[in-house]
Amino acid sequence: MTDSSYLAAGGLSSIGTPTLWMVTIAGVLVLLVLDFLVTRRPHEVSLKEALGWSAFYVALPLAFGAWIWSRYGSQQGVEYLTGYLVEKSLSVDNLFVFMLLLGAFAVPAALAQRVLLYGIAGALVLRAVFIALGAAALQTLDFAFLLFAVILIATAVKLLRDALSGHEQEVDINKMRSVKLLRRFMPVVDEYQGTKMIVRYHGRRALTPLALVVVAVLATDVVFAVDSVPAVYGITEDPYLVFATNAFALLGLRALYFVLHAALSRLVHLSYGLAIILAFIGVKLGLHWAHGIWSGVPEIPTLASLGVIVGVLVVVTLTSLRATRNASPGDKEVVAGRR
Numbered sequence: 001m002t003d004s005s006y007l008a009a010g011g012l013s014s015i016g017t018p019t020l021w022m023v024t025i026a027g028v029l030v031l032l033v034l035d036f037l038v039t040r041r042p043h044e045v046s047l048k049e050a051l052g053w054s055a056f057y058v059a060l061p062l063a064f065g066a067w068i069w070s071r072y073g074s075q076q077g078v079e080y081l082t083g084y085l086v087e088k089s090l091s092v093d094n095l096f097v098f099m100l101l102l103g104a105f106a107v108p109a110a111l112a113q114r115v116l117l118y119g120i121a122g123a124l125v126l127r128a129v130f131i132a133l134g135a136a137a138l139q140t141l142d143f144a145f146l147l148f149a150v151i152l153i154a155t156a157v158k159l160l161r162d163a164l165s166g167h168e169q170e171v172d173i174n175k176m177r178s179v180k181l182l183r184r185f186m187p188v189v190d191e192y193q194g195t196k197m198i199v200r201y202h203g204r205r206a207l208t209p210l211a212l213v214v215v216a217v218l219a220t221d222v223v224f225a226v227d228s229v230p231a232v233y234g235i236t237e238d239p240y241l242v243f244a245t246n247a248f249a250l251l252g253l254r255a256l257y258f259v260l261h262a263a264l265s266r267l268v269h270l271s272y273g274l275a276i277i278l279a280f281i282g283v284k285l286g287l288h289w290a291h292g293i294w295s296g297v298p299e300i301p302t303l304a305s306l307g308v309i310v311g312v313l314v315v316v317t318l319t320s321l322r323a324t325r326n327a328s329p330g331d332k333e334v335v336a337g338r339r
Contacts (some may be wrong), residue, residue: 016240042110050258079236087249105213119217130229145289148230152282159275234281262318271315
C-alpha cells in the first residue's frame with residue numbers, strides 16, 4: 001500500500017480518505033441538484049444546449065482523472081481512466097434502453113430530460129449500493145473475483161446471443177412487471193400532467209404516465225448495475241475509484257442522450273463490442289483470481305486492458321457507421337441485441 005493510499009472499511013486499499021469521500025459525494029449531489037434546477041421548467045433541449053452540457057461533463061471527469069494521475073500516480077490514473085471508459089461505454093447501452101422506454105411511453109419531448117434525470121439519480125444510488133456489496137464480497141469471499149468473472153461472461157454471452165438473433169428489441173408497457181404492479185394499487189390517468197407524478201382524479205389520487213416511465217427506468221437501472229459494477233471492479237479494486245468512474249459516467253447521460261439521440265440507432269454493432277469488452281474483463285478477473293492461487297498464472301495489465309477496450313470501441317463504431325451509411329436521417333434502424 002502506497003503512502004497516499006487509505007485502508008478502507010473491510011481492508012481494501014483505497015485512495016479514498018473520509019475527506020475525499022465526503023467532498024466527492026457532496027460534489028455529485030451539487031451536480032444533481034444543478035441538473036434538477038436546469039430541468040425545473042420543462043422544455044425541449046436544443047443541440048447547442050446538449051453539446052454545451054456534454055462538453056462540461058466530458059471535461060470534468062478528464063480533469064479529475066488528470067488530478068488523480070498527478071496526485072496518486074500513473075497506476076491509479078490509468079485505472080481511473082480505463083474504468084471511466086468502460087462505464088461510459090456501458091452507459092451508452094443505458095441510453096438506448098432509455099430511448100426505447102421514452103418512445104414506448106410516448107414521453108413528450110419537454111419532459112424527456114426530467115425522466116432521464118430521475119433515471120440517473122436512481123442509477124447512482126443503486127451503483128453505490130452495489131459498490132458497497134462488491135467491496136464486502138471481495139473481502140469476505142475468496143471466490144468473489146471468480147463470481148464477478150462468471151457474471152460478466154454470462155452477460156457477454158447473453159448480449160452476443162441477442163445480437164446474433166437479429167431481432168429488434170421492443171418494449172411492451174402492458175407486460176412490464178413494474179407497470180402492472182403500480183396499476184394494481186393506483187389508477188393511472190391517460191395524459192401527462194407536466195412534471196407531476198401524482199394528481200387528483202375523480203376525488204382520489206392517481207398516477208400520471210410520468211410516474212410509470214420513471215419506475216420503469218429505475219427498474220432497468222438494477223439490471224445495468226449488476227453488469228457495470230463487476231466490470232469496473234475488474235479494472236480496479238479501489239472502491240473510491242469504482243464509485244468515481246460510475247458517478248462521472250452517469251452524470252453526463254442527460255445531455256449525452258440529446259447529442260446521440262439520432263446516432264444511437266446507427267450503433268448497430270455496439271452490443272457485439274460490449275459483449276467482447278465484458279467477456280474480456282471477465283477473463284481478466286478470472287486470471288486475477290487464479291493468480292492468487294497459482295502465482296504462475298499470468299495477469300492482464302490495466303494498460304493493456306485500456307488498449308483492448310479502446311480498440312474494440314473504435315472498431316464497432318466504424319463498422320456500425322459503415323453498415324448504416326446508406327440510411328437516411330428519417331429512417332428508423334433495426335437495432336439488435338439490446339437488453
